[in-house]
Amino acid sequence: MPDASAADSVHPLPSPAAQAERLIELGVHEIAGIPAEDIRAFAGTADRGRDVLLAVHPDRAPASALAPLLLRDGKPGFVVVDMPDVDRFAPTAVEIPDAPLYFVAGPDRGDHLANWSPEEALPALTKDGCTPLVLTEGIHWVLQQPAVLERNLCFMTIGSRLRKANGALDARTPAIWISNGTGRDGRERRNAPKVGWCWWGNRHTWLGFASAAGREGQ
Structure with missing residues (x-):
């Protein structure tokens, strides 16, 4: 299984x-x-003693609606301006329960995969018996456990991909990190939680790959 990361570096989930x-x-x-x-x-149906994240299906609560609920240093979260299609990034190669509400078991930030590309990280997660988080699951995680988002220790959510009209996958992959307040983000957003994207083949030393040990619904 992947090395311990977020599960050990922050408090257990509420x-x-x-x-x-x-x-x-x-x-x-x-x-x-x-x-x-x-x-x-x-x-109330959750098994006691398990570290699980309560998630709402992305069809019911999309990323564009959840991102502004994030809060860090008194600043709300936001989606980068060049991702107006954020809600079209759907679960891909990841099965989530067909239910309005479900549990995500054992969320892990994937620090040990920092400086890997999404293309490299996906088969590594699969080999370890895990599946990548989808974007809305990542947002839910930060809503419940803000400390999981740290400078230089943020994460990608490559379980969400955008499929283009020709059937090919868009090369962008979603991620959640902390804004530096530069460029089009604007100075007023420095230190705010940020939903953005990175290229499928690129590496970033400050981004791990968030994953789950399983999912359960009713």
Whole structure:
């Protein structure tokens, strides 16, 4: 299995019940059109003692709606301006439960794969019995556990890809990191959580590859 990274470098995830309350506090249930009590009830089905992330299916709560809910240093998250099609990055080569709510087991930041390209990291994760996180799962993770996003220790979510009209996959791959406030981000966004993208074949020393040990729905 992959070396321990986020699971050991930050506190364990809040309980599923606490995660449910966090989503409700942020209004995610309204975005998704799911009654608050349904989220609380689903959280109560989690196996005790397991480190799981409560996630809303991306069809119900897309990345464009979740990203602004991120917060760091008092600054809200945002999607880079050259990714207006962010919600078209769908789960690819990753099976997520066909349910409004589901659990992501054992999320890992993948620090040990920093400076690998997505093209190199995907088969390594698969070999270790893991699957990459999709973008909305990564956003959910940072919403529940902000400390998982650290300078020089951020992550890609290569389980989400954009398939073009000709059937080929777009070379961009989503990632979540911290803005430096440069370029089109704007100075006012320095240190804000940022949803952006990197090329499929490029390497970055400060980006790992977030993965999950499994997913469960009802």
